Amino acid sequence: MSSQNSSRIHPNDPLWSKALTLHKKAIVIDTHSDLPMRMLDDNVDISKRRDKGHQDIPRMLEGGLDTQFLAIYISNEYAGNSAMKRAIEMVEPVFAALDQHAESIELATSPSDICRLKKEGKIAAVLALEGGHALEGSLLALKLFYRIGFRYMTLTHIRHNDLSDSSTDEPKHNGLSDLGKEMVREMNRLGMMVDVSHISDAAFWDVLKTSSAPVLATHSSAREIASLPRNMSDEMIQAMAERGGVIQLCFGSAFLHPAWAERGKEVFRRINESKSGALDLWSKIWAELNESDPLPQPQIDDLIAHIDHVVKLVGVDHVGLGSDYDGVDYVPEGLDDVSMLPNITFALCKKGYSDAAIEKILGGNLLRLWQEVEKTAALKHS
Ligand SMILES: [Zn+2]
Numbered sequence: 001m002s003s004q005n006s007s008r009i010h011p012n013d014p015l016w017s018k019a020l021t022l023h024k025k026a027i028v029i030d031t032h033s034d035l036p037m038r039m040l041d042d043n044v045d046i047s048k049r050r051d052k053g054h055q056d057i058p059r060m061l062e063g064g065l066d067t068q069f070l071a072i073y074i075s076n077e078y079a080g081n082s083a084m085k086r087a088i089e090m091v092e093p094v095f096a097a098l099d100q101h102a103e104s105i106e107l108a109t110s111p112s113d114i115c116r117l118k119k120e121g122k123i124a125a126v127l128a129l130e131g132g133h134a135l136e137g138s139l140l141a142l143k144l145f146y147r148i149g150f151r152y153m154t155l156t157h158i159r160h161n162d163l164s165d166s167s168t169d170e171p172k173h174n175g176l177s178d179l180g181k182e183m184v185r186e187m188n189r190l191g192m193m194v195d196v197s198h199i200s201d202a203a204f205w206d207v208l209k210t211s212s213a214p215v216l217a218t219h220s221s222a223r224e225i226a227s228l229p230r231n232m233s234d235e236m237i238q239a240m241a242e243r244g245g246v247i248q249l250c251f252g253s254a255f256l257h258p259a260w261a262e263r264g265k266e267v268f269r270r271i272n273e274s275k276s277g278a279l280d281l282w283s284k285i286w287a288e289l290n291e292s293d294p295l296p297q298p299q300i301d302d303l304i305a306h307i308d309h310v311v312k313l314v315g316v317d318h319v320g321l322g323s324d325y326d327g328v329d330y331v332p333e334g335l336d337d338v339s340m341l342p343n344i345t346f347a348l349c350k351k352g353y354s355d356a357a358i359e360k361i362l363g364g365n366l367l368r369l370w371q372e373v374e375k376t377a378a379l380k381h382s
Helices: 015-025 035-041 057-062 083-100 111-120 139-148 178-190 201-210 234-242 258-274 279-292 300-314 342-350 355-376
Strands: 029-033 067-073 105-107 123-130 150-154 193-195 246-249 319-321
Touching (some): 015 342, 015 355, 029 355, 035 083, 057 123, 067 083, 067 150, 083 105, 083 139, 111 123, 111 355, 139 150, 178 193, 178 201, 193 355, 201 234, 246 355, 258 279, 300 319, 319 355, 342 355
Parallel strands (some): 029 067, 067 123, 105 123, 123 150, 150 193
């Protein structure tokens, strides 16, 4: 798929240059990408433009992306089976790439790093742990991951683990486990953001009761529109927003479009039958279903509909972007890869969102949340 400007929607519209100017000025933050898994498993060299996948440095720069949270994603199949080793193996190629390409990308561990790197014209890379089973039950490991630079943790993935139930698996703890609650309190103490994407609804409410800091969903969308259990109900979005939290919308077609969400539920049903935690199975089942009965590709307006929905529900201070690029296989037309992020800004301008509102959605809300989490943290660098 072309990743040149030709895929942009309305380059001749006079609003396009205004949108591009605003996009360049804003701090653009994406809270979820699975690029590290591609770096480890597929030897992806992020300095080179690929014709596959969604992200690399050239396309990030072209898309005006300022900050990318990089998920160290640990499949549930590693739980109890070298999960921490898998995390260490995945984070090393990220550090190696940061060393090698220091002129264009740098590790960020605070909101002030994000602002500094924006001024320097470099991409800020923030580490994130997806799958709390990688800690193998150790609070000390959580602290060490924080010290390495990890700034949020997704408590589990598509299956329950020792910390939490999952939105796509049978409950084991009826929410968070006692260890899960302890981890959330320790994350608050450290200043690590708590990600409620993937966890069950009961676990979500446990997190809200347990966390002294606002929380975020790093890659989920609105269940009211796309009824995937991975998405958040209006009640959840409202409760999270009341406490200063943010929903960072996922670009995966199943997260955005009603018909795709129905198919997503069928994919999860088949994965559950197989008892596997593996992502490659997810891709295989999706490909089979889409081949036998293709669905129309969602459009960028399907993402904008989720933004509108959240804004109507809780205002403009609680929504942002969490693409899940290089983790999902199907994305809307016009968001085919990271180079196309300005299309979102254009679509929001077209809809009449103010410049200030657009800057919040593109990254301002996430920065505010992170600053809050830092403020409530007890541990500085002791
Ligand atoms: Zn995920």
